[in-house]
Amino acid sequence: MGRFTISETPSGHRTLVYIGPPEIRIHSAYDPQREAERAAAAFGTGRATSIIVCGLGLGYHVAALRRRHPHCVIMVLEKDPEVVHLAMESCPSNLEGAHVLVSPDDIPPVLESFEMDAFRGKAVYFHRPSYLLGREFYDSMVADISRYFSSKLSDLLTRFEFEERWMANIFSNLPRSLGAGRVADLFGRFSGMPGIIVSAGPSLRKNASLLGRMKGRALIVSVDTALKVLLRHGVEPHIVMTIDAQKHSLKHFLGERPEGTVLLADLVSYPRIPDRYPGKTVFSTTAKFYSGPDGSVHREPTPAMDWIERHIAPPGDIQSGGSVATSAFDLMLNLGCSPIVLVGQDLAYTGREIHSTGTHHNGEWLARTSRFLNLDSINQRVIRKRKIKYVEAYGGKGTVISDYVFDLYRSWFEDSARKVIVPVINASGGGARIAGTAERSLESLIDEFPVRTPGPAEILRRALTTGRGGAGRLRAALDQALDLTSTAAALASRPIESLADDERRTLLDTASEGLPELFNPLLRRTNAYLARHGELPPERAMSILLADIASAARRLQRHLASCRARLDDLP
DSSP states (O other), X not given: OOSEEEEEOTTSOEEEEEOSSSOEESSOSSOHHHHHHHHHHTOOOTTOSEEEEEOOTTSHHHHHHHHHOTTSEEEEEOSOHHHHHHHHHHOGGGGTTEEEEOSGGGHHHHHHTOOOTTOOOEEEEEOHHHHHTOHHHHHHHHHHXXXXXXXXXXXXXXXXXXXXXXXXXXXXXXHHHHTSEEGGGGTTTTTTXXXXXXXXXXXXXXXXXXXXXXXXXXXXXXXXXXXXXXXXXXXXXXXXXXXXXXGGGGGGTTTOOOTTSEEEEETTSOTHHHHHOSSOEEEEEEEEEEEOTTSOEEEEESTTHXXXXXXXXXXXXXXXXXXXXXXXXXXXXXXXXXXXEEESOOOSOGGGOSSOTTSHHHHHHHTTOOSSOOHHHHHHHHHHTSXXXXXXXXXXXSEEEEEHHHHHHHHHHHXXXXXXXXXXXXXXXXXXXXXXXXXXXXHHHHTTSOOOSSOHHHHHHHHOSSOOOOHHHHHHHHHHHHHHXXXXXXXXXXOGGGXXXXXXXXXXXXXXXXXXXXXXXXXXXXXXXXXXXTTSOHHHHHHHHHHHHHHHHHHHHHHHHHHHHXXXXXX
């Protein structure tokens, strides 16, 4: 027997009742549609472009909200699957155009396909009778959606700030990548071999020397920040990973010549790092995969990569959770490593320190010390500037100071550890507890991991014998793209107001049809602005768009020409 019953009302519309105890009427016993219209009329959304509805019932209020706010995306949260079934069976038209979510797992497929360019906030509608039946569920779901929106907005803002830098670095690194290895060539090569991710948390210093005893037993992947620490302890990791596009990343490599370590560089990474690296280099690219509401899987690559991959073989995708350590985790999964061991992954200010001794950051701060300012004081100043919080410590021994960003990464690792079938071991020995991982000392794992034949270094050597080639195809593609952008760049030298209709059309066609994959990242900020200001007069909006296309054409021409010149310099 169900917990709900449906009955007819004098208005001819069906209503829903929770049997209880106590009995609760989910809709009016007389005219549920009229009731819903009055409630929707009293609900204001402001500038919001999405409405979160807490409680479905038979969906009368959902339909009323849709009629009043046709521009809004409507997400309906419903705790009870029985209610969803009854609504779809009794009043299916009320649910048209709405996304119905019944668990946290339903959130990503809906929001990953959500267009954030036009997002102007969310409004939350509480269907009171439904809400009272599951207050904790609805509050938790709204909080999850809010966090997801925040993450999506953060990603969009990151794109605004860095997307062109990423493109510039990609085109700078591209010629060199043709003669280097591809990370795709490593996928699956380390099946069943333990993999160790070395990060630069304060706890690393007590484990760094032990890693030397793991060289033949496990694949050791160091994040760039931790490289100097390992080398100071006489440990050359098998792979060092760098993904940051900014110049400061170079400081983690200055003065070091780890010729026995393979550099794994994302194509967006700072170009002088692979240019100067003494050992073998492997390139990767970052891509994001998400499921749409219909279950289909979508790939969102780094800017410009979809255009590049039409002409040369892709280097291989690694997904990122926002940090080089999360990228290293996905790398381990693709390589086939099992178990995955975390070292130096404090995600906290262990001992009120920020990084392990021996890192570039620590060395830089140490150089600033004096009689009046010691390293502890510098650490405290940095920590105080951040939004700190206390979280459960490694081993469950009290709490440790963390911050908002660290806690996001901790949640990422916890979520990943739950989802993967590979055992995840936290051997950091300090920092924050990461739920879902087994806590073990690194020393206790040494005897459990047998020496491998062939070892990780030999597997790497065999897999990375040749580059991917494709210089001729890339050269032809760049020449064609330069022809298109040169025309647009020539028009860009003139005032937008002076362009004839056919010249304006040329600019629009170049951006939307000729090279959309290259122009779209450069136009993202402007397109978002126009999407959020639909009230602008059409001529004004067109003028803004054309001016930005013209500017983008000039900048793109420089990136393409630089890449073409570097290709010609190849041996």
